Amino acid sequence: MQVRVRISAGGATLTVKAGYGLARTEVEVAIATEEAEDLWPHTEGRRLEKVRHRVTLGAAVADVDVYGGALHGLCTAEVEFASEEEAASFVPPPWFGRDVTDEAGWDNASLARAGAPG
Numbered sequence: 001m002q003v004r005v006r007i008s009a010g011g012a013t014l015t016v017k018a019g020y021g022l023a024r025t026e027v028e029v030a031i032a033t034e035e036a037e038d039l040w041p042h043t044e045g046r047r048l049e050k051v052r053h054r055v056t057l058g059a060a061v062a063d064v065d066v067y068g069g070a071l072h073g074l075c076t077a078e079v080e081f082a083s084e085e086e087a088a089s090f091v092p093p094p095w096f097g098r099d100v101t102d103e104a105g106w107d108n109a110s111l112a113r114a115g116a117p118g
Helices: 033-043 084-089 108-114
Strands: 002-008 011-018 025-031 050-057 060-067 075-079
Touching: 002 033, 002 108, 011 033, 025 033
Parallel strands: none
Antiparallel strands: 002 011, 011 025, 050 060, 060 075
């Protein structure tokens, strides 16, 4: 299980993710910015710097993350689906590159702790 604190211009959220790969449980709740700032020091050594862009791909929307800091130059794209059948029928555009959904080390928690896999 992973827990994430995110502070952005739009507010703060606490996210809990369980599972790995294609099908995961994810619960996100808005929290007060002050609460997020109280939790922030506990994330030391496990933080990511990135800018997220939302790209419409027909009926789907891709979250394209452009990383900074130690991961400068890395870009990832993620699309969430309502079902595994919907995911299986998705044809990614060529600029997506290789699919790392089931590869160890590419989730945000791993990227924050260890950097990009070799």
